[in-house]
Amino acid sequence: MKYKRVLIVLLVVLNNSFLYSKQDSVSLDMNSSYDSLRDLEDKLFSNNDFDSIRNVLNVHLKKAKSENNLEELSWAYYYFMFFEEDEKAIIYADSAITISEKEINYLLPGTAYYMKGLIYYENGKIDSSLSNLIKSYDLSKITKNYEQTVDCLNGIASIKVSYGEEKQALKLHKEALIYLANNNKSIRSADYTRLVTMENLAKGYLEIGYLDSARTTTKDAIILAEKINEKELLNSLSIFRAQINYYDNKFLVARDTLQKYVETMPEMSKADIYYYLGNIEEKLQNQTGKLAYFKKIDSIIGSELKSLDNVKDIYQTLLSDAINQNDKERELEYLKKLIHYDSIQFNRYKNVRNIGKSQFDLPKLQNLKSELEVKINREKLLKKWLILLLAAFLVLISLLIYRNRIIEIRLKSVLSKRIVPKISNNIIRNDLDLDEHIYYNITTGLEQWEEKKGFLDKEMTLQKLSKILDTNSTYLSRIVNVTKEQNFSSYLKDLRITYAINFLKENPEFIGTKSNIVLAEYFGFNSLDVFTRALKEKIGLTPYMFLKGIKSRNL
Structure with missing residues (x-):
């Protein structure tokens, strides 16, 4: 999100x-x-x-x-x-x-x-x-400029979001609401300022995935907007409630609301709504509808390259479509825009935070753009479609060879060493603010549970493990989050897939007797899809590639 x-x-x-x-x-x-x-x-x-x-x-x-x-x-x-x-x-x-x-x-x-x-x-x-x-x-x-003090708190909170500090931003919005309550009589537009702050607070909740809190705060904000007759913010809140419904998988309800308001909004606000409508179409298995909405966004952004949230996702989708349609002109156009926005994002955050795994590799994009421009110019000048087709064929072969080589290197690495679960940092117990006896019992219980391979139980949950360890889910969740550096669901998935990889390498004969679905269930996964994604995240290989490699090694 x-x-x-x-x-x-x-x-x-x-x-x-x-x-x-x-x-x-x-x-x-x-x-x-x-x-x-x-x-x-x-x-x-x-x-x-x-x-x-x-x-x-x-x-x-x-x-x-x-x-x-x-x-x-x-x-x-x-x-x-x-x-x-x-x-x-x-x-x-x-x-x-x-x-x-x-x-x-x-x-x-x-x-x-x-x-x-x-x-x-x-x-x-x-x-x-x-x-x-x-x-x-x-x-x-x-x-004692009370209204501006609240505006500053909200503004600083927005900056905190840009730094990835959503929870700190929430605290600032809550502080702004308290400040408003304490100085209500001294603020000329207190209700309006409170309404804007509540809207930001609701968005903060949505940012970190607290859908219930986001929905409740939005409901209260709508009541206040109706009370003070703020129609513009009321429309904005109705649209935001539709976004909450989207993340709550209520796609049809969200779509109806967004379609109701989209034509009444300014151009850039329309673009934001089109983004959600496009993703809803994708959820409803309508890829053509998604592309149509994303192309509307592109027409709004235009040649001025206006700033917009999720713009990289939009142009990556349009670029993929242009590639699939073999439309070189649109491919080059979208590639240029993608490079532009990637440059802005890279320069904005490179000294603030790690941009993360989703960062688009700017130098590689620049090289790709140069190669594509040369290819298009050559095509226009020589008009030799046969040469272009041959070049495309050679690129495809090169990519396939390169892909197979990467898979071979990954497979060799996986098969040559034992895979281990995610390694946790050395955690000082006092950082958890837990009683020493509670901390010892839970961590010791976790170690024993891991040794007994309790994670293979398909029905295992945080609550179930809490009962096994005779503790409460809050303590267990805190210890897992801090000591394992991941939430319980990710921790459980990591244990299962790590065990599965090592077990199958050590017992290759096991592969021939079980289908992939049965294998997934054997190692505690509820579906083949979850097993496949977990394996790709862990070692970068699909079950087919991994199992084929094990069989080939043991021939």
């Missing part, structure tokens, strides 16, 4: 004593008072009249510079940063911060740091975004 939370956009609430219209006659010169200039700026902001406000701000800025009025100069910079392009907005924010800090005015730099945090986040500069949001949070608490 690949999911992204958006930082709360700063709501600038401006005082409007009357409506401004462009027909109003406004006299602007260096003699205008600062109060009149700021009043006019507020009114122009409230009407989104950015062309006019730029003229007013230029007068404000020129007057403040000529009079060396640092406070007014900082306010002029402050207003400029709200409607300038990102690069200029950062410069204005820094200018406002530098000047206002000299004047010991902490209200202004707190907001400026927050704006910088938003801009950096939107541009993928996560470290810089986090640094500025933390500074804004500290200043917001000093100035």
